[in-house]
Amino acid sequence: xxxxxxxxxxxxxxxxxxxxxxxxxxxxxxxxxxxxxxxxxxxxxxxxxxxxxxxxxxxxxxxxxxxxxxxxxxxxxxxxxxxxxxxxxxxxxxxxxxxxxxxxxxxxxxxxxxxxxxxxxxxxxxxxxxxxxxxxxxxxxxxxxxxxxxxxxxxxxxxxxxxxxxxxxxxxxxxxxxxxxxxxxxxxxxxxxxxxxxxxxxxxxxxxxxxxxxxxxxxxxxxxxxxxxxxxxxxxxxxxxxxxxxxxxxxxxxxxxxxxxxxxxxxxxxxxxxxxxxxxxxxxxxxxxxxxxxxxxxxxxxxxxxxxxxxxxxxxxxxxxxxxxxxxxxxxxxxxxxxxxxxxxxxxxxxxxxxxxxxxxxxxxxxxxxxxxxxxxxxxxxxxxxxxxxxxxxxxxxxxxxxxxxxxxxxxxxxxxxxxxxxxxxxxxxx
Amino acid sequence: xxxxxxxxxxxxxxxxxxxxxxxxxxxxxxxxxxxxxxxxxxxxxxxxxxxxxxxxxxxxxxxxxxxxxxxxxxxxxxxxxxxxxxxxxxxxxxxxxxxxxxxxxxxxxxxxxxxxxxxxxxxxxxxxxxxxxxxxxxxxxxxxxxxxxxxxxxxxxxxxxxxxxxxxxxxxxxxxxxxxxxxxxxxxxxxxxxxxxxxxxxxxxxxxxxxxxxxxxxxxxxxxxxxxxxxxxxxxxxxxxxxxxxxxxxxxxxxxxxxxxxxxxxxxxxxxxxxxxxxxxxxxxxxxxxxxxxxxxxxxxxxxxxxxxxxxxxxxxxxxxxxxxxxxxxxxxxxxxxxxxxxxxxxxxxxxxxxxxxxxxxxxxxxxxxxxxxxxxxxxxxxxxxxxxxxxxxxxxxxxxxxxxxxxxxxxxxxxxxxxxxxxxxxxxxxxxxxxxxxxxxxxxxxxxxxxxxxxxxxxxxxxxxxxxxxxxxxxx
Numbered sequence: 001x002x003x004x005x006x007x008x009x010x011x012x013x014x015x016x017x018x019x020x021x022x023x024x025x026x027x028x029x030x031x032x033x034x035x036x037x038x039x040x041x042x043x044x045x046x047x048x049x050x051x052x053x054x055x056x057x058x059x060x061x062x063x064x065x066x067x068x069x070x071x072x073x074x075x076x077x078x079x080x081x082x083x084x085x086x087x088x089x090x091x092x093x094x095x096x097x098x099x100x101x102x103x104x105x106x107x108x109x110x111x112x113x114x115x116x117x118x119x120x121x122x123x124x125x126x127x128x129x130x131x132x133x134x135x136x137x138x139x140x141x142x143x144x145x146x147x148x149x150x151x152x153x154x155x156x157x158x159x160x161x162x163x164x165x166x167x168x169x170x171x172x173x174x175x176x177x178x179x180x181x182x183x184x185x186x187x188x189x190x191x192x193x194x195x196x197x198x199x200x201x202x203x204x205x206x207x208x209x210x211x212x213x214x215x216x217x218x219x220x221x222x223x224x225x226x227x228x229x230x231x232x233x234x235x236x237x238x239x240x241x242x243x244x245x246x247x248x249x250x251x252x253x254x255x256x257x258x259x260x261x262x263x264x265x266x267x268x269x270x271x272x273x274x275x276x277x278x279x280x281x282x283x284x285x286x287x288x289x290x291x292x293x294x295x296x297x298x299x300x301x302x303x304x305x306x307x308x309x310x311x312x313x314x315x316x317x318x319x320x321x322x323x324x325x326x327x328x329x330x331x332x333x334x335x336x337x338x339x340x341x342x343x344x345x346x347x348x349x350x351x352x353x354x355x356x357x358x359x360x361x362x363x364x365x366x367x368x369x370x371x372x373x374x375x376x377x378x379x380x381x382x383x384x385x386x387x388x389x390x391x392x393x394x395x396x397x398x399x400x401x402x403x404x405x406x407x408x409x410x411x412x413x414x415x416x417x418x419x420x421x422x423x424x425x426x427x428x429x430x431x
Numbered sequence: 432x433x434x435x436x437x438x439x440x441x442x443x444x445x446x447x448x449x450x451x452x453x454x455x456x457x458x459x460x461x462x463x464x465x466x467x468x469x470x471x472x473x474x475x476x477x478x479x480x481x482x483x484x485x486x487x488x489x490x491x492x493x494x495x496x497x498x499x500x501x502x503x504x505x506x507x508x509x510x511x512x513x514x515x516x517x518x519x520x521x522x523x524x525x526x527x528x529x530x531x532x533x534x535x536x537x538x539x540x541x542x543x544x545x546x547x548x549x550x551x552x553x554x555x556x557x558x559x560x561x562x563x564x565x566x567x568x569x570x571x572x573x574x575x576x577x578x579x580x581x582x583x584x585x586x587x588x589x590x591x592x593x594x595x596x597x598x599x600x601x602x603x604x605x606x607x608x609x610x611x612x613x614x615x616x617x618x619x620x621x622x623x624x625x626x627x628x629x630x631x632x633x634x635x636x637x638x639x640x641x642x643x644x645x646x647x648x649x650x651x652x653x654x655x656x657x658x659x660x661x662x663x664x665x666x667x668x669x670x671x672x673x674x675x676x677x678x679x680x681x682x683x684x685x686x687x688x689x690x691x692x693x694x695x696x697x698x699x700x701x702x703x704x705x706x707x708x709x710x711x712x713x714x715x716x717x718x719x720x721x722x723x724x725x726x727x728x729x730x731x732x733x734x735x736x737x738x739x740x741x742x743x744x745x746x747x748x749x750x751x752x753x754x755x756x757x758x759x760x761x762x763x764x765x766x767x768x769x770x771x772x773x774x775x776x777x778x779x780x781x782x783x784x785x786x787x788x789x790x791x792x793x794x795x796x797x798x799x800x801x802x803x804x805x806x807x808x809x810x811x812x813x814x815x816x817x818x819x820x821x822x823x824x825x826x827x828x829x830x831x832x833x834x835x836x837x838x839x840x841x842x843x844x845x846x847x848x849x850x851x852x853x854x855x856x857x858x859x860x861x862x863x864x865x866x867x868x869x870x871x872x873x874x875x876x877x878x879x880x881x882x883x884x885x886x887x888x889x890x891x892x893x894x895x896x897x898x899x900x901x902x903x904x905x906x907x908x
Contacts, residue, residue, distance in 0.1 A: 038539075044506070253476070356832060429906070
């Protein structure tokens with residue numbers, strides 16, 4: 001016999017001195033396929049179930065609340081579980097955090113979700129990859145397919161008892177293009193819920209086109225400060241900076257000084273960012289109606305036309321900021337800007353469609369990334385370039401940035417299809 | 432003391448051998464990796480404190496690898512009744528058969544791979560450690576870390592917060608096959624201090640880190656890490672930007688390690704050779720760096736967080752000379768890729784945990800030492816930077832591009848450090864150009880194990896990397 005939720009709850013309720021508790025049982029059924037040049041290299045099955053237990057201990061008449069967390073394997077014996085729970089109780093008493101409350105039930109029933117059909121989803125992924133249009137000069141090198149049926153059951157001492165079931169899919173794909181004995185590759189990691197065949201074909205089709213273009217790329221010239229367009233998932237890093245800085249965790253830790261009712265950027269002259277928090281986007285890889293602490297996810301506005309509106313975050317830091325009804329949303333949507341994508345592309349610019357690893361530092365907004373493929377538009381002529389890097393700070397770029405009206409979804413984030421940052425420093429390969 | 436092997440795995444061993452015996456009736460070859468690794472992670476700051484019994488390497492579960500007619504597949508699970516191995520065997524057969532049915536339905540062709548070597552071998556290894564994470568007095572540790580955080584706030588300038596973290600894992604793994612029984616137990620620990628500062632609207636974060644293949648005793652005095660974090664935080668607040676261009680650079684051992692890792696760590700992971708994704712396959716025996724460049728990779732080439740006795744496929748740990756005085760000699764390889772390539776595995780088959788696939792992964796990757804002093808290196812630079820601190824890096828084995836985001840650079844003009852600091856520094860270039868430009872190498876060598884390594888953007892494992900000071904030329908932006 002392995003550990004069941006009811007038996008574990010019984011043990012938890014028996015722990016002396018635990019003032020509150022929370023348990024999540026996460027079950028995953030995973031199907032994995034590893035393909036090289038369209039042939040199967042290996043396939044794998046995953047069947048896992050894990051408990052995550054947090055015990056809380058109030059201190060000094062409720063002035064402080066400590067907590068300690070541990071995973072408990074389903075193969076743990078009752079004696080082993082009892083030892084872990086006793087350790088958690090002891091440790092929680094020494095963790096001195098200001099008091100906060102756990103999520104309470106909202107009295108609304110949870111909508112049941114059907115169990116994902118992992119076999120059907122896996123078949124859809126395999127067929128879509130098999131039938132991907134490929135040519136002699138550009139094709140799929142390798143792909144890894146991950147299909148997971150996730151079930152999360154969360155129970156806490158306040159009466160929350162919620163269950164979420166959803167599919168989570170991912171394809172990691174590498175495409176090649178070749179000419180005259182020279183071969184290049186591009187990498188994609190595409191997440192979704194079930195198989196989004198049309199989206200997969202579009203994104204891998206773009207990758208094949210970009211890889212062909214990369215064959216003819218020339219070294220990026222030193223451009224100094226220039227306009228850079230972001231039209232791929234690198235834009236998620238840009239908008240992630242806005243979203244992260246509105247989290248209660250960053251605000252409570254004083255890493256972000258953004259406050260509701262105030263502009264997120266002083267002296268903004270460009271498009272103003274609007275961010276909505278959402279429980280789901282179509283076919284996103286997490287669509288549970290509740291967050292990891294059992295809080296129901298309702299839509300709300302995070303940033304409204306450049307003004308900080310409402311923070312999002314986990315229970316502890318949200319309580320500290322007086323936002324007891326907050327949550328960690330599954331998805332965010334950034335509203336489009338004032339111009340069309342083609343309008344943004346009209347002037348001289350560098351549109352970068354491949355980075356080795358584009359990053360925005362959440363602390364200071366510094367951007368950094370090596371350019372693997374870009375389209376340099378100057379005087380009506382377009383040159384395909386590679387190499388060099390970008391740098392600068394979102395704290396400055398946010399004052400003048402422009403966004404396209406059109407938007408595009410990357411799994412749990414919907415962002416403008418084209419984002420223009422002005423005055424980005426581009427270190428080229430050619431002086 | 433020795434880190435004792437897991438009693439849970441010891442008790443499970445005969446049951447797993449029974450399971451493998453049952454499965455051998457259906458498959459040509461069967462093996463299992465079982466894990467039971469416990470640990471803790473404590474983070475203390477002025478604003479929030481967390482205590483968890485979970486780290487990057489804590490896990491408990493089993494993965495069974497089977498091969499039939501040249502087709503390898505795996506089943507990973509952690510929810511089973513040890514008293515019912517026949518039932519578990521049926522579950523494994525059923526799960527894999529369901530996948531095979533889908534593969535047949537979509538007409539997916541498959542590779543045939545030879546059987547993995549299963550030469551008889553028994554190993555039982557318990558590494559030395561000062562203390563064990565499961566025995567650590569966590570309340571006392573919370574007190575020590577809180578005192579460091581308080582000191583940071585008192586002694587630092589412009590402080591928002593001072594976070595102190597400590598995590599330790601007792602790793603226990605057991606590999607079983609028809610002829611092999613390998614068991615290992617060791618402890619790794621890592622931690623450090625993060626100073627968060629702000630001045631004039633600029634917010635920065637600086638770290639001082641420690642990591643060892645030792646127990647939580649390494650957290651007994653984090654004063655050096657605190658001092659480093661406080662000093663660097665002030666440098667970052669006053670840092671300027673680099674004027675993009677080519678410069679003479681001197682890389683500190685941590686940045687040398689980042690180059691080793693991104694350049695010819697990922698570049699010679701031979702599962703990438705199988706996919707024809709690595710340019711390195713065409714350069715074995717050819718020059719890829721200057722005469723001063725020698726690089727080692729392997730769990731045995733130093734003692735750090737990635738040092739073990741055997742990998743996750745039951746291959747004994749190794750020490751590979753990847754680059755010998757500028758010539759690329761060989762790569763590193765997991766067992767199944769070695770079978771495809773007709774070579775031998777090097778003990779580099781690693782999983783994120785039992786539930787993940789094996790890939791060829793780095794362990795400890797280090798440049799060898801030389802004979803040039805740091806003082807002579809600085810004196811030889813007309814205009815350039817001494818680079819220290821690692822933010823991140825990204826591999827590009829197909830094209831040998833390199834991206835290293837370095838935390839800070841110290842300006843050198845006419846052979847002297849000027850005191851001017853730049854941050855961040857994006858170092859990019861073509862790997863053979865960068866390694867080919869290495870002209871001086873210092874005698875001292877350090878390895879660093881604080882970071883993690885992904886394959887692409889997933890499959891995170893512990894690695895260490897390092898080397899001596901190197902003088903080279905690179906493009907900074």
